[in-house]
Amino acid sequence: MKEIADIIKAHAQARKDGKKTALATVVKVEGSSYRRPGARMLITEDGVLTGAISGGCLEGDALRKALTAIHQQENKLVTYDSMDEDDAKFGVQLGCNGIVYILFEPIFNNRQANPISILTELESKRENAALAVLFSLEGQKQIGTHSLHTRHGQFRHNENGHFPSLSGDLQQVLTERKSTFLDYKVDQELITAFLEFISPPIxxxxxxxxxxxxxxxxxxxxxxxxxxxxxxxxxxxxxxxxxxxxxxxxxxxxxxxxxxxxxxxxxxxxxxxxxxxxxxxxxxxxxxxxxxxxxxxxxxxxxxxxxxxxxxxxxxxxxxxxxxxxxxxxxxxxxxxxxxxxxxxxxxxGASAGRLKEKTAPIHVYENKNN
Known part of the structure; x- marks a missing residue:
């Protein structure tokens, strides 16, 4: 939650200064990476970064991708594959062996349910929440930060897309207190939802x-x-x-x-x-x-x-x-x-507080319930 709070504060300053911004979110990871799904970073048009999406190796290229998203005024999904020769420089610096999918969303301040306003609503309430970020691994429909659900039933929709079962799926995430992935079909296109469980700060x-x-x-x-x-x-x-x-x-x-x-x-x-x-x-x-x-x-x-x-x-x-x-x-x-x-x-x-070197299972596990 501290990262989200810092991003909200940075966006408020950027908006006051008249600067355009974009939000970068790690939405999916295959294999290993420094940051996991849910890591976020705000990028201003003059290159100020708040938050982190990697150990530092992706931030430079992420700035360029964010500026493209801001210029084209559309969400973009970018894939970084440390096993691909073209992306090897990122993987070597990261010290990981995996694929990282990052969603870039330009922030339109005139839209009521933009990603920052949804994060602001999340940060303003001290309660567990489930947040949905929707993207397409194969298509063009990059919907982005879509909706928020709490035990009080607040539910905010982005203006793009319609998912009638999403409210119930987010409620399930709240009940289980566990982030997960789900797939939906929209106009014959497969949309993946990262349903993130977020608890308030201690x-x-x-x-x-x-x-x-x-x-x-x-x-x-x-x-x-x-x-x-x-x-x-x-x-x-x-x-x-x-x-x-x-x-x-x-x-x-x-x-x-x-x-x-x-x-x-x-x-x-x-x-x-x-x-x-x-x-x-x-x-x-x-x-x-x-x-x-x-x-x-x-x-x-x-x-x-x-x-x-x-x-x-x-x-x-x-x-x-x-x-x-x-x-x-x-x-x-x-x-x-x-x-x-x-x-x-x-x-x-609910962690063991043991040494990570002695852990045989992955440090972080997210379940895709459609598989």
Whole structure:
């Protein structure tokens, strides 16, 4: 979501400056590549790039293709094949062995449902969404960023094409929480739909405004997470100490939960270094549906807190991550922050947090349900 937010901001500036733009989206990958379907990049007519569609090797040629799309005022699908001699220079630099399909869409600001307006609607709502991008691998009908679906039923259509079953297919993606591909027939032409599941950014609530909370807040901001700092000390919980935080609350534990919203993407880290504060907040959190609760400090501290709360069950010991973070040999506050962020991402993504070199299956798998 951070990439999308950056693209929206860059487009707003380009529009203010009177510059034409195009959106490049990785819509399909065969084999391996640095970026996967759903990677996006905004290109302005004077060559400013926001986002990324590769490790850097495709961006130069993508600029030329985007300018062509802007000049011709039509969507274009471009194929980069690292196994093709003409495209070998891209593949060698990328270090991959695959085919990447990138869709270029010039942005028409006078059209209500252009790709940027659809992405803007997506970014404005903190909820899971399914986004449809339609393209043709063999024909000329490059429809592009087409529609958005959320659990509230918002559904926006691009003016090109009509797909009566698409709403139900997007709902299925929402239900399964998994991106996929589907094929449709339109006027005897095969149209492929990349149906992308997109979840909102993680909301990280850091209980504690000490010095060790600062790198955690900064790293989370780099990732595009929504950061809240909560502490009872007005001298510590300040915008000067946490300039990147989205929200700073000087509050007692009993008042904290009424000031925030907990959803499937909310993580709490208890690191106030105030035992009673952490204890009271932990007591409140155990009765919520918060998907991640982390406690800084040794395991004996967590066991003691659970004992005092009369909630030292196997379930709670498993649910609360204490000591918080992954074992990466962290010593400094910055290293500990990295280990905490990595564990939160793994838990909320349902990932194993193991080494990728030991993974036998592909890192990313997208299913084509028509096959």
């Amino acid at each position: 909301a990280l609530i850091i209980a504690g405004a000490g010095n060790d909370a600062q790198p955690l807040a900064n790293i989370a901001d780099v990732l595009g997470w929504n950061v809240t700092i909560a502490d009872g000390r007005p001298t510590h919980a300040t915008s000067q100490r946490f300039p990147k935080a989205n929200q700073i609350l000087v509050t007692k534990p009993g008042q904290l939960l009424s000031q925030i919203t907990i959803d499937d993407h909310t993580a709490f880290v208890l690191m106030t270094h105030n035992y009673n504060y952490d204890l009271e907040l932990l007591h409140l959190l155990l009765s919520t549906n918060a998907p991640y609760i982390g406690s800084l400090g040794p395991k004996k501290k967590l066991v003691r807190m659970l004992d005092e709360l009369n909630q030292n069950t196997t379930e709670n010991q498993s649910r609360v991550h204490g000591p918080v973070g992954l074992d990466i040999g962290a010593e400094t506050a910055e290293e500990i922050a990295i280990s905490i962020v990595a564990e939160i991402k793994a838990v909320l993504s």
